[in-house]
Amino acid sequence: GAVVSQHPSRVICKSGTSVKIECRSLDFQATTMFWYRQFPKQSLMLMATSNEGSKATYEQGVEKDKFLINHASLTLSTLTVTSAHPEDSSFYICSASDDRGQGYTFGSGTRLTVV
């Protein structure tokens, strides 16, 4: 079946630094990539949607200059958390769908801790 590889699985960074999270679709073309944030014991909250080659569309309340999304190819999307602060500590998950819209494949998530 479809697989999305997400890296790193966990990262610790210092306040003020930037962190990049990668998601790769291994056996299909990810036309659309969704990025979610999940706080402990809570549901997945959509941060942004990106289509290959286009600018990402951010959900209300999500700072586009802080959470940079790049979807330059059909197999790779990245989320960069810039100038990270402790309140950015969370579980970040990507999800990819192809142009057939048949379903969504989730990555394994990245646990970000900002100290």
Next chain:
Amino acid sequence: GENVEQHPSTLSVQEGDSAVIKCTYSDSASNYFPWYKQELGKGPQLIIDIRSNVGEKKDQRIAVTLNKTAKHFSLHITETQPEDSAVYFCAARVSWGKLQFGAGTQVVVTP
């Protein structure tokens, strides 16, 4: 926008018993309803899904029912096993392909 409500928030069942989780949605245009299982520290895994032109779907011990008129759908797990313990999320697909998730149900199966 779409609002998905999920109940219960926690569910404890004895091994071998059945578990039922219910979700309601608000947008009648929603046409795809997946269920995900999420284990601690991992991404969600699709366990079953249903489209709006179908009323029921079954896959071994797991089944999903959809009532479009009432705008609710349910997950049924029969013969529960300890490895079924996890958080389960329902979701509904809204405009532009986005999924709106329910709040999640923590299922604990006790041996």
